[in-house]
Amino acid sequence: MEQTKLASRRWWYLMPIVFITYSLAYLDRANYGFAAAAGMATDLHITRELNALVGSLFFLGYFAFQIPGAIYAQNNSVRTLVFWSLILWGGCATLTGIIRDAYWLLAIRFLLGVVEAAVLPAMLIFLANWFTRGERSRANAFLILGNPVTILWMSVVSGYLVQALTWRWMFIIEGAPAIIWAVCWRWLVRDLPRQASWLTTAEKDAVENALAREQIGMMAVKNYAEAFRSSKVLLLCAQYFCWSIGVYGFVLWLPSILRDGSSLGLVNAGWLSAVPYLLAVVAMLAVSFFSDRLCKHRAFVWPSLLVGALAFYGSYLLGASNFWLSFILLVIAGGAMYAPYGPFFAMISQMLPKNVAGGAAALINSMGALGSFVGSYLVGYLNASTGSPSASYALMAGALLVAVVLTLLVRPEPPPLGRDQWPHARRDVVDAHGSA
Numbered sequence: 001m002e003q004t005k006l007a008s009r010r011w012w013y014l015m016p017i018v019f020i021t022y023s024l025a026y027l028d029r030a031n032y033g034f035a036a037a038a039g040m041a042t043d044l045h046i047t048r049e050l051n052a053l054v055g056s057l058f059f060l061g062y063f064a065f066q067i068p069g070a071i072y073a074q075n076n077s078v079r080t081l082v083f084w085s086l087i088l089w090g091g092c093a094t095l096t097g098i099i100r101d102a103y104w105l106l107a108i109r110f111l112l113g114v115v116e117a118a119v120l121p122a123m124l125i126f127l128a129n130w131f132t133r134g135e136r137s138r139a140n141a142f143l144i145l146g147n148p149v150t151i152l153w154m155s156v157v158s159g160y161l162v163q164a165l166t167w168r169w170m171f172i173i174e175g176a177p178a179i180i181w182a183v184c185w186r187w188l189v190r191d192l193p194r195q196a197s198w199l200t201t202a203e204k205d206a207v208e209n210a211l212a213r214e215q216i217g218m219m220a221v222k223n224y225a226e227a228f229r230s231s232k233v234l235l236l237c238a239q240y241f242c243w244s245i246g247v248y249g250f251v252l253w254l255p256s257i258l259r260d261g262s263s264l265g266l267v268n269a270g271w272l273s274a275v276p277y278l279l280a281v282v283a284m285l286a287v288s289f290f291s292d293r294l295c296k297h298r299a300f301v302w303p304s305l306l307v308g309a310l311a312f313y314g315s316y317l318l319g320a321s322n323f324w325l326s327f328i329l330l331v332i333a334g335g336a337m338y339a340p341y342g343p344f345f346a347m348i349s350q351m352l353p354k355n356v357a358g359g360a361a362a363l364i365n366s367m368g369a370l371g372s373f374v375g376s377y378l379v380g381y382l383n384a385s386t387g388s389p390s391a392s393y394a395l396m397a398g399a400l401l402v403a404v405v406l407t408l409l410v411r412p413e414p415p416p417l418g419r420d421q422w423p424h425a426r427r428d429v430v431d432a433h434g435s436a
Contacts, residue, residue: 061113069118070362090178097171141288141342276334288342
């Protein structure tokens with residue numbers, strides 16, 4: 001295979017679409033932290049304990065519908081699934097600004113989790129249909145880059161919206177773009193290279209043959225049940241559970257932590273909240289580039305998480321004694337937690353054949369959702385019950401340290417086949433091993 005035959009226009013055409021789609025998903029799940037800091041609890045008569053539950057309930061719905069969504073995407077159409085998800089989650093987000101009762105808020109947060117559940121595994125399946133193993137860490141990073149970049153600008157915009165208008169208008173305004181983008185997604189995207197009108201026939205064949213050749217020599221896994229029993233998959237499930245405790249405890253409650261830990265108002269807290277995600281963008285791009293370059297994905301995951309654990313532990317030791325030094329450590333922790341997402345999800349498709357990789361990614365991501373529920377609930381609860389974020393820093397540090405150990409227990413994936421080992425590209429290779 002010659003690299004020039006794999007059209008570079010795949011990156012320029014697909015990456016902006018993928019990035020915008022996942023950005024909108026993250027916008028509508030993460031802006032709750034600003035509403036919580038802007039008086040939503042008072043307006044809806046939400047107790048402190050119930051506030052922690054509302055903030056985390058999204059992840060229970062997200063957990064429950066991961067695998068069904070991934071199976072649909074694998075067997076039917078990513079394009080159709082994401083189209084309807086965009087419309088439904090935009091609607092749920094907008095309704096959040098209209099409700100007058102805390103119990104309706106519980107229901108909507110759960111439903112928002114349900115309709116967003118399949119998006120990440122479906123998008124990972126989509127990228128696996130278009131990009132080779134040697135490209136996939138970078139492709140995954142551009143997908144998940146929608147997370148920190150969204151929070152980067154959302155932290156500022158949401159702060160201004162809740163101050164200039166109200167938290168209700170923040171939800172209404174920020175929910176509408178997902179519904180509008182659904183139309184663009186439906187028009188622009190096709191599930192497979194062979195369906196794309198913007199590629200030539202030779203370019204379509206080159207991509208699909210390269211993807212099919214990657215499946216040659218990979219150990220067969222006949223069904224999802226067998227894949228889900230794999231020790232590697234189980235270890236990655238536990239690892240991602242612990243990792244997500246740190247990530248979502250951080251994401252959801254950072255605005256409140258910064259507002260309460262300083263004399264700054266909500267707008268200034270929003271500007272400070274954006275800083276960790278600026279570092280995260282740079283770190284994600286660098287880590288994904290070098291992990292693809294060296295084909296050593298695991299080696300870029302655990303060191304990043306270890307740095308995050310140490311930074312949280314440093315914040316715990318400082319307590320309330322030095323706000324600005326603690327903030328610097330939080331910036332480092334945020335950047336380090338986000339850095340290895342690209343190589344982490346590339347590990348999954350490198351360890352498992354195509355017929356089960358999407359379902360395995362969904363199972364692992366569902367355990368991450370469960371960890372997100374635990375993290376966002378416990379951090380909210382600890383902050384409320386102790387009146388200080390110190391205990392939550394210790395929790396997030398411990399969770400990331402366990403994730404480091406679990407990552408090290410996963411055997412490194414075998415290196416991809418060298419070019420001289422690939423058989424001659426033939427159409428019957430695609431037929432024999434399943435279409436890309």
